[in-house]
Amino acid sequence: MSQMTRPDTSELREKYPDLFDRPAAARLATPVMILAALAIFVFGLVDLDFSPGKLISGISQLGWITMMMIPPDLGASLPLYLKALGETLSIALLGTTLAAILALPVSLLAARNIIPTNLIRFPIRRFLDSIRGVDVLIWALVWINVVGLGPFAGVLAIMVSDFGAFGKLFSEAIEAADRKQVEGIRASGGSALHEIRFGLMPQVLPVIAGQVLYFIESNTRSASIIGIVGAGGIGLQLAEQIRVLEWQKVSFLVLMILVAVAAIDFISTKLRFAIIGKRAVA
Known part of the structure; x- marks a missing residue:
């Protein structure tokens, strides 16, 4: 060589x-x-x-x-803790679902391939940025002062916080959709609404569903945190037990939250794979 x-x-x-x-x-x-x-x-x-x-x-x-937290001890408060955990799961589910429902039409107006002009899209995107820039804990404190203590304030806090996040994520998913299906519907004489309904939505709905399922899991933890400031749920019980230094009960409440998050993660994973499987078959 x-x-x-x-x-x-x-x-x-x-x-x-x-x-x-x-x-x-x-x-x-x-x-x-x-x-x-x-x-x-x-x-x-x-x-x-x-x-x-x-x-x-x-x-x-x-x-x-x-x-001091070992071993976990619930005492005689299991029914109360289960009710509080149910409140937390309800706050996460309702807040996330309402946010997704409200954010979907707004995300269409924030997508470049739906609204090409900046005159409408720019203020909507900045509006979503301003909402997303405030943490859910701050929104919880705001809504507690508006509607009072309790889970309703927690639902509103998660709904508003996730509305900004979903608006951004949904609009990006819509912008990343394949244009060939939309062009095919347009070539066959379909209107703009037909392009969105039959060209874009079948592509982005599985992505949106996966994002919503993940946020439900994440908001279970968030609902536990905002409960500490008075938004109801298991976080309120957790704050009370920390205040009186009942560390064994604190560890039991933490274990309840971990088990609930793991269960939701398992269920959401199964649902995501089911959605992906149906999309592949279609």
Whole structure:
């Protein structure tokens, strides 16, 4: 085998001058960004009063609390806890379902292939961004002051928070849909509504269903958190037991939440595969 000839550096320099003679700004950009990130990181540690001593003492305190939580004990409160868990699941299910129903028509107006002009699409997208930018816990505090304590405020908080997220996700799924089916319906004389109903929706509905199922699982955890601030559900019971230092009951409530989330994840996975299977057969 003949030895490969070594390329001439001068010829390569003449052919690709940008690679050999990069400006100083381009060469220093990456090191400067790394140094800036490290400086921000160090400043954050100092500004937030990060202390290794506090961390070590906190870990030992966490270990003590963990030992106090073993073994889990429900006492005589199982019916009350099951009712609270049912409230949490209802909050997650109702809030997510209402958000999906309300977000679907709005997502059509936010999709580029449905509304090509920015005059309508831009304010709708910014409206969805503003809603999505507020955390569900903040929405829970807002709705508690509007409608009072209880699960109704939790449903409204999850509904509003997920409305912004679903609007973005649904519109992106609609924009990613294949245009061939839409063009086929248009060529056969179908109207714009026919294009959406028979060209876009059959493609995006399985994707939307998968997203909704995932959010139901995720919102089960969110409903537990917003219950701590007074939105009902098992989070309210969890906050009360933490307040009175009943750590064994706290661990039992945490286990109930974990089992519920695992069960919902199992069911939603089965449903997603069933939806995907039906789509493949179709």
